[in-house]
Amino acid sequence: MCRRNVLVLFALLPIACARLEGNSDQDVPGPYELTADDMRLARELAERDLGMPRQPASPSDRIVFVKVDMLPDARAGAGQRQVMVHHYRYRGDRTVLTHVDLNRLEVLGVETLSHFPTGLAAEEVERAERLARADDRLRTVFAGDRLRVEARPIDFAANQPLHGRRVVHLLLRDGSSYLSSPRVLVDLSTDAVLVNEVID
Amino acid sequence: MFRKRLSTMALLCLAATLPVLAQPVPVPNPFKPKVQPAPKVLPNEIIQEFPSNDVARTAWKVHYATQSGFGLIIQDAYFKKSPMEPWMQVLGDCRVSELFVPYHSGSPRFWDVSYNFPLCPATRIEAGPFGKLLGKPPTVTQEVRDRGLMWVHTSGSRRGQALVLRGIISAANYRYAIEYGFQDDGTVNFRVGSTGHNYGSREWESHMHNTLWRIDVNLDGPDNNSVYVMEHHEPDGNPGRAKTTHVPFNGGKEGWHDWDPKKFTMLQVRSETRKNVRNMPFAYDLMPARMGNSRHFGGKNEACTQHDFWVTRARPKEIYYTRLPEYVANAEPVMDTDVVLWYSAPCHHEPRSEDGEMKGNNFTGVTPIMWSSFDLKPRNVFDRSPMFP
Secondary structure, eight states: OHHHHHHHHHHHHHHHHHHHHHTSGGGSOOOBOOOHHHHHHHHHHHHTTTOOOSSOSSGGGOEEEEEEEEOOOSSTTOOOOEEEEEEEETTTTEEEEEEEETTTTEEEEEEEEETOOOOOOHHHHHHHHHHHHTOGGGHHHHSSSOOEEEEEEEBOOTTSTTTTSOEEEEEEEETTEEEOSOOEEEETTTTEEEESOOOO | OHHHHHHHHHHHHHHHHHHHHHSOOOOOOTTSOOOOOOOOOOTTEEEEEESTTSSOOEEEEEEEEEETTTEEEEEEEEEESSTTSOOEEEEEEEEEEEEEEEBTTSOOEEETTTTTOOBOOOOHHHHOTTOEEETTTTOEEEEEEEEEEEEEETTEEEEEEEEEEEEEEEETTEEEEEEEEEETTSOEEEEEEEEEOOOTTOTTOOEEEEEEEEEEEOTTSSSSEEEEEEEEESSBSBTTOOEEEEEEGGGGBSEEEOOOTTTTOEEEEEEEEEEOTTSOEEEEEEEEEOSOOOOOOSSGGGGGGGOSEEEEEOOTTOOOGGGHHHHTTTOOBOSSBOEEEEEEEEEEEOOOGGGOEEETTEEESOEEEEEEEEEEEEESSSSSOTTOO
């Protein structure tokens, strides 16, 4: 009798294991997200008529791709698939918004906004850090590999001197704390590194 | 013995197949109503019944999305006020449209949704002992919380529950916890908690954290919704009297309205088609829970902070809070149509020693989380007190 019970227990074990696995986080629903293909397609459509220079003649000729925002629908799964593609144009501090329909592979509209808060492209973060690390005033700060750099875009009020410029604050993280100084700002519009300067 | 069992099994299988084979070929019946296909279950669907530990009485069905910048987005949400009722849509797309952080000295002025920061990886500690981690890799947590007392009456009381979804934006030194709570009584909580590290080089400077929301209320579907302003007035001519007014928002057109603490200003989205058994229209109230009104004057992008409530028609490409003055310029009707509410939930951060300390040149410590919030609460959606007795 006892042996039989043990056999029954063994027989039920796989079911119990499956149940446990069913409760794991691996089986819970994941979020809806734009796929890499969605973003590539949206970017291609947006850049078709944007006239992005491959080799900008001057820093102000630069145009960079920033992001793709998914646009809302009345309900999930309705299949609308419209997105807004963001590019940043250095000349005039302008953000170009391209409204794209991914189902019809069509650009629905293009708007250009001046002084609109806009995130950084990955290449801009790299450039800001490269400029800062090459600056003689910061050589001792960056000596060794203790510090991590975190990039934070900054916008300035309309009456301040850096208003309308592409400025990044490089926060210097030391483990779980941040350095209070030097305050390192990089003006990507002019490729200037500002160290502890009172600009605001 | 084994051969005998095998032949018995074969006979049983044959017997089970026979009725199927014997069935006639079905002929379509033109008079029979077409059966609706079962609704497609989306992979980002969460269904939560309440109470979670007893026979279900109410339920929420939610679809969610994640995106850098906006963090955690609710794509839609449906409520069931009793097990026999069909799902009723309450929300369309809801998201934090912007996180605006101006410092008192005038600079910096951060726009932390526009800056496109990613979501943090979610951890077991954040999920809580009974929570789940969602996404691969996980960036969202899901938990069912005891929300304390739901009601107390002469001979009893009841505790309530809520399904809570949370995603945390990693904005360099800041962390923003975006939470959506779906309560068992049909209420939805919208919260953002600001935490992380005070801004390097300005560790002790006061500043504001403005959470600027876009909420697409689709009560009983996207169409046929109207927006009203509900306010308390006292005195009402006579010193001992007061009154409440429900008036169409901005005369029934797109525009703005300000929160007045003396009037307990609330917005109400009303269905023009659905009523409860008392012939009262289904509605949801936007209930502010605020410490003050924030107004900022740093340029044209900040014109949107001059008012606390905005209402627009639902247009998919209109998701940027800073552009609200443009969105309402045509003053289109917001009655009996598809509407979107925009709401500012400000926090004033006055740094204190609890935020951290200077150790040499390093600022170390963490700012305890500070929440801003509001609720969407059902009005006349139920026919009687929910979960009673």
